[in-house]
Amino acid sequence: xxxxxxxxxALPGGEMLSWSDQRGEAGNDPLAALAAxxxxxxxxxxxxxxxxxxxxxxxxxxxxxxxxxxxxxxxAVAGRVDRVLVAGPHGLPPGEEYDVVIAGGGLDxxxxxxxxxxxxxxALARLVAAVRPGGQLLLRLDNPLGVHRLxxxxxxxxxxxxxxxxxxxxxxxxxxxxxxxxxxxxxAAGMRAGASYAAYPRPDLTTALLATDQLARRTSSGLFDAxxxxxxxxxxxxxxxxxxxxxxxxxxxxxGRAAELAPSWLVVAHRAVDPLTTDERYGTxxxxxxxxxxxxVQAGGPGNTVVEVVDGPQGWSWHRPDPGDRTEAAAAPxxxxxxxxxxxxxPDGPVPDGRLLRSLLLDGCLRRDTTLLRRLLRGYADWLADxxxxxxxxxxxxxxxxxxxxxxxxxxAVLDPTWRANAPLPVDVVLARTLWRFSAELLTGGYAxxxxxxxxxxxxxxxxxxxxxRDFDRAVVDAAVExxxxxxxxxxxxxxDGRVGLDTELRAVTPTDPPPGPGSxxxxxxxxxxxxxxxxxxxxxxxxxxxxxxxxERALRRSEAAVNLLSGSLSYKVGRLAITPARLAKxxxxxxxxxxxxAIAQKQQDRPDKQEQQ
Amino acid sequence: xxxxxxxxxxxxxxxxxxxxxxxxxxxINGYVQHGWNIGDGLAPGxxxxxxxxxxxxxxxxxxxxxxxxxxxxxxxGAPFVYLLAMQADEPQPERAGTIWYPFHGWEGQHxxxxxxxxxxxxxxxxxGPVTVCLYWHEHRMxxxxxxxxxxxxxxxxxxxxxxxxxxxxxxxxxxxxxxLRRHARVASNxxxxxxxxxxxxxxxxxxxxxxxxxxxxxPTFGGTARxxxxxxxxxxxxVHLPTAVEIARAELGTDHRYPPAALRELLGWAHLQxxxx
Numbered sequence: 001x002x003x004x005x006x007x008x009x010a011l012p013g014g015e016m017l018s019w020s021d022q023r024g025e026a027g028n029d030p031l032a033a034l035a036a037x038x039x040x041x042x043x044x045x046x047x048x049x050x051x052x053x054x055x056x057x058x059x060x061x062x063x064x065x066x067x068x069x070x071x072x073x074x075x076a077v078a079g080r081v082d083r084v085l086v087a088g089p090h091g092l093p094p095g096e097e098y099d100v101v102i103a104g105g106g107l108d109x110x111x112x113x114x115x116x117x118x119x120x121x122x123a124l125a126r127l128v129a130a131v132r133p134g135g136q137l138l139l140r141l142d143n144p145l146g147v148h149r150l151x152x153x154x155x156x157x158x159x160x161x162x163x164x165x166x167x168x169x170x171x172x173x174x175x176x177x178x179x180x181x182x183x184x185x186x187x188a189a190g191m192r193a194g195a196s197y198a199a200y201p202r203p204d205l206t207t208a209l210l211a212t213d214q215l216a217r218r219t220s221s222g223l224f225d226a227x228x229x230x231x232x233x234x235x236x237x238x239x240x241x242x243x244x245x246x247x248x249x250x251x252x253x254x255x256g257r258a259a260e261l262a263p264s265w266l267v268v269a270h271r272a273v274d275p276l277t278t279d280e281r282y283g284t285x286x287x288x289x290x291x292x293x294x295x296x297v298q299a300g301g302p303g304n305t306v307v308e309v310v311d312g313p314q315g316w317s318w319h320r321p322d323p324g325d326r327t328e329a330a331a332a333p334x335x336x337x338x339x340x341x342x343x344x345x346x347p348d349g350p351v352p353d354g355r356l357l358r359s360l361l362l363d364g365c366l367r368r369d370t371t372l373l374r375r376l377l378r379g380y381a382d383w384l385a386d387x388x389x390x391x392x393x394x395x396x397x398x399x400x401x402x403x404x405x406x407x408x409x410x411x412x413a414v415l416d417p418t419w420r421a422n423a424p425l426p427v428d429v430v431l432a433r434t435l436w437r438f439s440a441e442l443l444t445g446g447y448a449x450x451x452x453x454x455x456x457x458x459x460x461x462x463x464x465x466x467x468x469x470r471d472f473d474r475a476v477v478d479a480a481v482e483x484x485x486x487x488x489x490x491x492x493x494x495x496x497d498g499r500v501g502l503d504t505e506l507r508a509v510t511p512t513d514p515p516p517g518p519g520s521x522x523x524x525x526x527x528x529x530x531x532x533x534x535x536x537x538x539x540x541x542x543x544x545x546x547x548x549x550x551x552x553e554r555a556l557r558r559s560e561a562a563v564n565l566l567s568g569s570l571s572y573k574v575g576r577l578a579i580t581p582a583r584l585a586k587x588x589x590x591x592x593x594x595x596x597x598x599a600i601a602q603k604q605q606d607r608p609d610k611q612e613q614q
Numbered sequence: 615x616x617x618x619x620x621x622x623x624x625x626x627x628x629x630x631x632x633x634x635x636x637x638x639x640x641x642i643n644g645y646v647q648h649g650w651n652i653g654d655g656l657a658p659g660x661x662x663x664x665x666x667x668x669x670x671x672x673x674x675x676x677x678x679x680x681x682x683x684x685x686x687x688x689x690x691g692a693p694f695v696y697l698l699a700m701q702a703d704e705p706q707p708e709r710a711g712t713i714w715y716p717f718h719g720w721e722g723q724h725x726x727x728x729x730x731x732x733x734x735x736x737x738x739x740x741x742g743p744v745t746v747c748l749y750w751h752e753h754r755m756x757x758x759x760x761x762x763x764x765x766x767x768x769x770x771x772x773x774x775x776x777x778x779x780x781x782x783x784x785x786x787x788x789x790x791x792x793x794l795r796r797h798a799r800v801a802s803n804x805x806x807x808x809x810x811x812x813x814x815x816x817x818x819x820x821x822x823x824x825x826x827x828x829x830x831x832x833p834t835f836g837g838t839a840r841x842x843x844x845x846x847x848x849x850x851x852x853v854h855l856p857t858a859v860e861i862a863r864a865e866l867g868t869d870h871r872y873p874p875a876a877l878r879e880l881l882g883w884a885h886l887q888x889x890x891x
Binding site: 368370371374450451452453454455459460462463465466467469470471472473474533536537540541543544 | 643644661662663664665666667669673676677685686687688689869870872873874875876877878879880882884
């Protein structure tokens, strides 16, 4: 059945006329990039439930049908797709099959409030029935124990949002609650689960899709470390959470549990041509998604380009799925006078192996392993110096901080060379900028470290410079902060005022501040404890100083009494009388000298006047 | 500044190294460990302001200090290490004989022991000429000084360590380093700072003889018995030199030495430096 006002929109029954699933803060660009890879030209695609509009942009080469429960959402995409069905899963016409079915918002968002509720398994069965034999299903499942849930300030079971007319959770045994259970359900429904991805940082926002098998194997990967940290920091920016989600995600990576703690998962499943002979008909490689990227990453958060990391015989390498973007990006940076520019071709080439320098440094600080810190920082400083021409550095090396450098043995490499310095920077400034950024993160993050609380961020930067074997002072740190503000302004696209504001903001960072980004209860509490410690220290110091002052004043009084006593003695008076002629002579000589100097000055003043008269 | 920071001219050495010249050193924002120590790096009995930084010699001392409740503890290395770095290029005199440090207590303590017995042991052990370095208050005790002089030893004193900012000898450590560099061996009846300084200055170490127990010695950290248990490699008339060098390096925190700018930050001298320049 179709309406007369919007012929492209079909309302087979069960629609929600005023409901919209579009949320401003949601997004899933990596899914769009993955779908663009998986969907061949001309393929029939069903988008079941709400999706990021980016997905439509990525699938212009396909014939798309959208199944949406909210009418406003249907009206919004009506002109951009072949057909829109406004309904719950019941609305899918029986017998209609698609090459690819994508449920990137999970199954909950497919069900409508109208009509009979299907439940998770039945909704899956309905979608599976719409996949043609040999076709694919891309399905998202939210994790009831993901990082987002562990750091959430509000309990999941007290849901009061409009979308929570039922609160589906881990207690519902009818829905899978982990990847293994999901695979079992898919198999029961006649699908074989292939590649699976951990989606970070939130269920409603995916900026990183990371292959779950690789996450379990490469637990110390610098790439995964950097991607998880960046995704969680920007994905929770400005939100109140219990603990730092980035710390938790990176810890989970190192413990081999980053896939298990992902906020959601995305599984690529295949429908067998003949369900009874699944294994015989499909080779493992095809089913497991051989050739799919190891990671799809939107560095810097929503709005940025998605880049892929693909596995090959030479190891992992960067791949930009959208080469058309290069020419567009090329014009702006070179023409500008910004401190940094985005390399239009980057990231490209191999992804260097190794551990992230930031994690290594944090580990060294926590364990107070100053030997390790010396080795790392000296290695880094030497590596910078070796590449410098005339004491200056250019390119990506000049901008890469500890969050973008990987270390394998004694070898250092830039992880993502996208951003490059526009003008050469002195080696010491490059080193100091990296160390300043690390110091700010270490101090405001509340990490334990081997140094004293009396050091501010600039002071710790100088001390870390000393650990690196370099003797630079605060003037260099000052230049480094200026560079940091300029680079930050270029990356964020700020104007001159924005840059000045950022510079002021950076210089105002103190060790007792909480870190920028997510407002974490733990970190706010830690910042408060640091302030309290500092107050305790200063109070004790004040008392000590007062006591010392009292004792020194007493000593001074004793000395003054002794001086007074001695100056009244006969020997003092005789001595003073004896030296009186000498004192008078000295006074006279001084007066004579003063008069002579004044006379000479007067003469010098008069001379130019006479010369002028002549 | 805590007056103990001035002992042995430590603050003067650090100020010179930090590029502040030979004048009176500025106030240090913390307590500099003033001697090798098997406790928390601070001298027992001295009053300290809580949570004021302890600037310690070695990582082992830092761990120990933390474990006994000290906070704001960091390792900067011994001031002697900074002096060595400043004098690394000085010409080295020819070495001969042994410099012997009979263990001393500080002014308030009194050593119990037999100097004559110790002198006999030194004579029997040391192959070359012996210089005996007495602590200033023993050096002032004519009776003790004469005992060593009469034994044919050269008797010296590096100077007065100072007390309550008074009469600190800023050249104390310089004098000690110069003496150490003149001798092939450094020895004492106890493992003390001087032995570690000697090893760092290139002497072969030896620790033997009656350790001369102090009257009312504080047993909190285990005393001489613990020192012998924990550092047996450094005790004896002959000691394995590479092992001794390695231990001295750790105990003096040689690898923890900071460059001048970083040291200024750690001692609270950074802003002062900006003002003076």
